Amino acid sequence: MHKFHSLTIKSTQSEPNAVIWTLAIPESLAEEFNYQPGQHITFKAQINGEELRRSYSICSAPSRQGEIDVLIKVVEDGRFSQAAMNNYQAGDSIDTLAPSGHFVVQPEEKANYVAFAAGSGITPVMGMIHAVMEQTDTAQFVLFYGNSKTSDVLLQNQIAHLKDQYPTRFSVHYFLSRQKVDMPVYQGRFDNDKVQLVCENMLQNIDVKDYYVCGPGAMIDSVCEALASAGVPPKKIHNERFLSDGQEIPLSEKTIEEDAGVTVTIDGANHEFNLKAGTQATLLESADVAGVELPYSCKAGVCATCRCKLVEGEVEMINNYSLEEWELAEGYILSCQAVARSSKIHISFDE
Numbered sequence: 001m002h003k004f005h006s007l008t009i010k011s012t013q014s015e016p017n018a019v020i021w022t023l024a025i026p027e028s029l030a031e032e033f034n035y036q037p038g039q040h041i042t043f044k045a046q047i048n049g050e051e052l053r054r055s056y057s058i059c060s061a062p063s064r065q066g067e068i069d070v071l072i073k074v075v076e077d078g079r080f081s082q083a084a085m086n087n088y089q090a091g092d093s094i095d096t097l098a099p100s101g102h103f104v105v106q107p108e109e110k111a112n113y114v115a116f117a118a119g120s121g122i123t124p125v126m127g128m129i130h131a132v133m134e135q136t137d138t139a140q141f142v143l144f145y146g147n148s149k150t151s152d153v154l155l156q157n158q159i160a161h162l163k164d165q166y167p168t169r170f171s172v173h174y175f176l177s178r179q180k181v182d183m184p185v186y187q188g189r190f191d192n193d194k195v196q197l198v199c200e201n202m203l204q205n206i207d208v209k210d211y212y213v214c215g216p217g218a219m220i221d222s223v224c225e226a227l228a229s230a231g232v233p234p235k236k237i238h239n240e241r242f243l244s245d246g247q248e249i250p251l252s253e254k255t256i257e258e259d260a261g262v263t264v265t266i267d268g269a270n271h272e273f274n275l276k277a278g279t280q281a282t283l284l285e286s287a288d289v290a291g292v293e294l295p296y297s298c299k300a301g302v303c304a305t306c307r308c309k310l311v312e313g314e315v316e317m318i319n320n321y322s323l324e325e326w327e328l329a330e331g332y333i334l335s336c337q338a339v340a341r342s343s344k345i346h347i348s349f350d351e
């Protein structure tokens with residue numbers, strides 16, 4: 001379940017400063033790679049002698065059998081994304097962890113969905129739009145998509161194709177921050193004022209079931225705040241931050257105050273190790289030192305690949321950019337961000 005599998009890159013396709021990989025999913029892995037629209041997969045690769053892990057969202061339509069697409073934004077200093085663009089080609093293989101993530105949609109008939117996406121934040125949203133269109137006959141999706149300029153817009157052809165295919169159920173509004181546009185409403189970033197304007201003028205008569213927000217941290221904060229001040233209940237607002245390849249969120253210097261014994265349940269087996277008082281290691285790092293392999297990607301509290309349930313004990317999280325309130329309430333934690341706060345800890349990846 002939490003194992004990397006070697007998948008073949010069937011084909012590659014260029015997008016503005018990005019590349020799409022189509023990965024072949026063999027029949028034997030079909031069940032494990034069955035995903036919910038909005039989820040991501042994690043790659044592991046040795047690049048210049050260093051093991052790198054990166055998560056990328058699935059952007060293809062669920063109806064495509066035996067293959068999935070991920071979009072990899074290429075960043076100037078991004079070690080993985082540069083290699084993805086320049087070193088990998090069709091026929092190569094890549095170690096891949098099965099889909100995970102909770103930024104997902106469960107399409108329902110007659111429901112209205114709205115997404116605010118910025119830049120490569122379109123990727124998981126694209127998977128959601130495909131699913132809502134394909135899996136219902138009546139649900140609607142409104143996309144607000146922000147970029148610097150037209151030439152940066154990702155997945156433009158796919159979006160146009162969906163508009164042609166579902167003209168009455170899918171609509172898209174493009175916003176540009178560094179290129180002049182004719183209508184002032186479409187000029188600029190998704191800041192608080194812009195989102196309020198959008199809510200008042202474009203969504204006023206729509207009973208929205210769920211809002212999805214994906215982009216850089218500051219954009220997410222602005223959109224979520226504006227939606228909340230427009231009266232949208234928190235449970236209807238879902239967001240996913242992304243880290244650009246190579247971008248890291250610094251860890252704080254929290255330490256544990258007492259020795260701790262940790263039990264980890266994963267794939268039906270229990271593993272145990274100890275933590276010494278004063279260590280600054282997170283549960284994920286300590287497990288690694290103890291030789292217990294756990295799933296992770298960003299190690300920054302963003303991707304939720306390391307999400308598990310705290311079955312017993314207390315932990316404190318350094319950063320949390322991915323778990324929602326209900327997950328915290330049900331005891332889910334990010335093992336890459338959790339430091340022990342009690343002498344006995346039990347976490348499970350099987351729940």
Ligand code: FES
Nearest residue numbers: 297299302304336
């Ligand atoms: S590894 Fe990404 S949130 Fe922990």
